[in-house]
Amino acid sequence: MRMRAKKEEWLKKNADICIRCATCMAVCPVSRVTPLFPGPKNTGPGAERFRHPEEPSVDHWVDLCIGCHLCNGVCPAGVPISELNLLAKTKYLNEKGRPFRDWLLTHSYLYGWIGALFSPITNYLLRKPVVKKLLEIILKIDQRSPLPNYQSPLFREWFKSHSPKVGKKIAYFYGCFTNTNEIDVGKATVEVLEANGFEVILPPQDCCGFPMLGHGDFDGARKKGEKNLSSLLQVIRSGMEILYTSTSCGFMIKHEYGHLLELPGAEELANHTFELFEFLRKLKESGNLNTRFKGLSIKAAYFAPCHLRTLGIGLPAFEILKLIPELELKRLEADCCGMGGTFGFKKEKYEIAQEIGNDLKRAIDRVNPEIVLTECEGCRLKIRHLTGLKVLHPVQVLRDVLVSRP
Structure with missing residues (x-):
């Protein structure tokens, strides 16, 4: 049994099990629209055969992988294509260096509350063409790209003033964006759960780490994961389940904490963490x-x-x-x-x-x-x-x- 498990693990990590069917190429959103990205088959298992950890990375195009993971879902051989791409991207970015812009975009949890606190001013400035032009010149954030609105008070502050409904306790991992930019998503979640007889608890939580992982910052993502695990494991061991409304946060917690970061306790946490509507569907099935x-x-x-x-x-x-x-x-x-x-x-x-x-x-x-x-x-x-x-x-x-x- 142990030998078979080791063999299966080896197969999943070995690029040579790719059968070159190109199914992943058909679903890749990036290679479909630009020749600059050779597609998941070529950037993942194809290029992996020629990579050597001691040699400089030449995979500049791997940074165009959007991180959708759709290729993994369709691969008949079970090749972890997105993981191969991410590891290659990490090596490339470690050698090339990451611009300050990327640090800024992946650490919004540090300053998002400031944007929310001064939301009328923040939103006004971020809509000004001259400010957007400066962001493009200085940080290479495209002036045409959509920028999120900030909202005040923070969702967590709103929740403190909210009168909870007594019932079976359930925990909510709301995520950074709900806390500072889409507060009503959090409010709606609380109200729907309370209408179904639950008392919502907000456990101590930090950024899930997904933005950092997507930029190849494994150390930063691991620190966030360890911090969240320390808090969230206590929650589930007290008898509560955990719900999330952001599918990216949920994917990070349920999949990447264990599969990619190999954090202790990740599997236990994943088994007690559910997408909100997945949980509501279970309620429906039980009447x-x-x-x-x-x-x-x-x-x-x-x-x-x-x-x-x-x-x-x-x-x-x-x-x-x-x-x-x-x-x-x-x-x-x-x-x-x-x-x-x-x-x-x-x-x-x-x-x-x-x-x-x-x-x-x-x-x-x-x-x-x-x-x-x-x-x-x-x-x-x-x-x-x-x-x-x-x-x-x-x-x-x-x-x-x-x-x-x-």
């Missing part, structure tokens, strides 16, 4: 979901984010939203929005991000919805930029149609 929904006569489009699909839990939000009377809900047939975390902010990658996003925009135009729904904060930001439409997290709609809620 315990509050389905007293009022009608919502609106045409909406639903987009499944890359990291949600990578989690392999299906489309629970789409399933739950279909229960709402009068709601006309269509699923968008598109693979990626093009934002890729911080990918779409960068001047040298903005055009690629736009080309990727245009596929999604065309899919939205075909449906012609009034609103778009998606679980990923980056997708929401990008879709607003692409279409000008109202874009919400599914939980915000669910909160609004609940007849009985706080």
Whole structure:
């Protein structure tokens, strides 16, 4: 048994098991729109055969990998293509060096609260063309890229003043963006859970570390993971489950903490951590979901984010939203929005991000919805930029149609 486990581990890490079927090339959003990126088959297992840890990296194009992980999901041989790409990207960036811009984009948890505290001023300045031009000149953040609005008070501050409903306790990992930029997503989550008889707890938490990992900063991501594990393991060992609303945060906690960072206790944490609608679907299956929904006569489009699909839990939000009377809900047939975390902010990658996003925009135009729904904060930001439409997290709609809620 032990020898078989070792063999399976060796197979998964050995690039030679790639059968060259090119299935991954068909789903890669980047190689589809630019010849600058040779695609996951070539940048992952193809190039891995020629890489040597002692030799300088020549894989400059690997930095164009958007980190969607869609290639992993379709590989019939089980090659961890995105992991191979990330390791190659890490080596390349370690040798080349990372610009201050990338540090700034991956450490928003350090200054996001300041932007939120002075949100009227922050938002005003970030919309000024001269400020956006300066950001492009100094930091290479494309002046055409969408910048998020900051909101005040912080979600965590709002929660302190919120009168909790007594019930079975459940923990919420809300993430950086909800705390400073989309506070209503957090509010809606609390209200939906309370309407289903739960008392929401906000455990001590830090940035999940996903932005740092995406830039090859394994040490920074590991420190964040260790800090979160220290807190969150205490939560689940006290008898609570943990829910998340950001699919990127969830993917980091459930997959990368254990699979890539190999943090002790990661598997235990993953087994007790669930996407919000995955949890609500379980309530529905057991007959315990509050389905007293009022009608919502609106045409909406639903987009499944890359990291949600990578989690392999299906489309629970789409399933739950279909229960709402009068709601006309269509699923968008598109693979990626093009934002890729911080990918779409960068001047040298903005055009690629736009080309990727245009596929999604065309899919939205075909449906012609009034609103778009998606679980990923980056997708929401990008879709607003692409279409000008109202874009919400599914939980915000669910909160609004609940007849009985706080």
